[in-house]
Amino acid sequence: MKIKLLFTLACICAASNLFAQAQHSTEIGVQTDNDSYLLQGSDRYYTDGIYFYYRHALSTDGNDNLKNKILGFEFGQKIFNPQAGSVNIDGRDLSYLVDRPFAAYLYVGSTLNFLYSNESNLKLGAQLGIVGPDAFGKQVQDWVHSTFGFYHPSGWEYQIKNDPEINLSAEYNRLLARTTGVDISFSSYGNLGNGFTGAGLGFLLRLGNFNQLFNSVSTQSTASQGDKITPLHKHELFFYYKPLINYVAYDATIQGGLLETHHEAGSQEITLDKEPFIFSNQLGVDFTTNRFTFDIAAIVRTRDTKEMIRSTHQWGTITGMYRFK
Template sequence: MLNKFFFTLVCLLGCTTLFAQQHSQEFGIQTDNDSYLGQGSDRYYTNGIFFYYRKALKVADAGKLQNKILGIELGQKMFNAQSGYVRDAGDVDRPFAAYTYVGGTLNLLYKNESTLKLGAQIGLVGPAAGGEPVQKLIHNTFGFYTLNGWQYQIRNDVELNLSAEYNKLLARASWADVSLASYANLGTGFTGAGLGPLFRLGNFNQLFNSISTQSTASLTPQSNLLHKQELFFYYKPQINAVVYDATIQGGLFSSHDPNSLEITGTKKTFVFSQQFGVGFSFTRFTFDVAAIFHTREVETMVHSHQWAAITGVYRFK
């Protein structure tokens, strides 16, 4: 497990040497895994890998916008039951599923420290999403246990998803602030919304140019920032309302096949999440390390679940 953790950090740092040094563009990698927390668990949201490219766009000097960023991302999420090895269908308390997608975002960041991030994704759930071979590769590479259970995974389906994220500064002192953080999803794969505060403590910048809003790329110099570099701790509790989740309920338009071994679940309407993290930047590097805790999202889940997320970004031109 420790070898896996250090291997991931080396990969994040190694990728940064590929680019020249400027600040209007950035490339990032995020890796999620429950084993990073050192609890010996391998369940539910078990692994995620994401690649980001973001480019700052020109902003009118007299307008209300302070920053504007176009983003492209490619990612995969994998889910299994209470373990990646189940004896039979009776042990599947959360459906096996993978979601692989490509998407784009437009991040609008205003001078009054409100932000609006719009996104669209097209992706796949089911065997075509590649969850089983990727998890087998991880387990074989690091000497983990043999998998069994992907024969019960969600069937193939194409997903089209739209998203909107809104943040707004509520109050600030010299070393602490609180913001409103919210999102809404609408699509064939994921529909729902979430709302909660974001507390930051330390050396942070305004929401229009901060790690917190994925807005550290800028086409023009940001001369009015609170700090040259960021180093802060944050806490983000959130209540999430789930209307539809294809990784739990299966594809919205896929028909039931009586010959299929697919096991779906019944989603819980409300899920409470908590995220504890630290964000820091220096020169052209940005990092975000967080631990995320979720209450049960499926009626039959035996446990709640948690994982860690490590994000590394390099800014260039």
């Protein structure tokens, strides 16, 4: 009897260990951005964002250089305000108050992430969306402020007009150097579309227990399929710093739709001049469990428009993912 009991316990422990280390090919999750997360009492510029993700790892059999390949789908919304979410003119200059246009961007998109054995990756994406009243920025902000007892927003009559968007993107990252507990990677991206066109480059510094870039939260590649991946750590837990220099060729949330006619008679739309170069800093912590992945970070950016009163703006971002299958 004791032998049977010990054998049963051994089998349970073995099965538990196998389950704990099993690879999961699918993950779902949500990301939420808001400037209030930094507890500074601000409600300006990029003030709120919500994103839903679905990612599934595809087979890489027959390609020894390709360690992981992930197909993703996403749905999201971004909301932008001027220096305050409530514009009360009262004889003041409207051009001073609205130093970044009221705008919202609503989209659906897909990505395909190729992750290679040399710890480089190429992530391609496409989005279909809309900027303007049909992106429901006013309605969402009104609901949030009413639900949580905040002030009533005003000024959305000046928002960017409706404009359908088709936007393409590409992201490339590559490991530069690694030692115990520290590594540094090159990071870059490019956007092309009638909504957003530009590019950026910088680096990613990680400190702690992290995995290779083909199977890490850093490259949205914690889902995997097959047995080609042996991670450095069972669980990731690390701090990171990511500075980027961004070139902005066009931004529809600032300049309005690329093909739209602006400032015609009767229009209250306010468009402004984008800053061509923006510097951003992201500081955060990532950690994973057998099933869950979390990212918590703060982002600080220099001004988006030439008219912005504040020289910088900042927000917090929280992402949670759940893996299964």
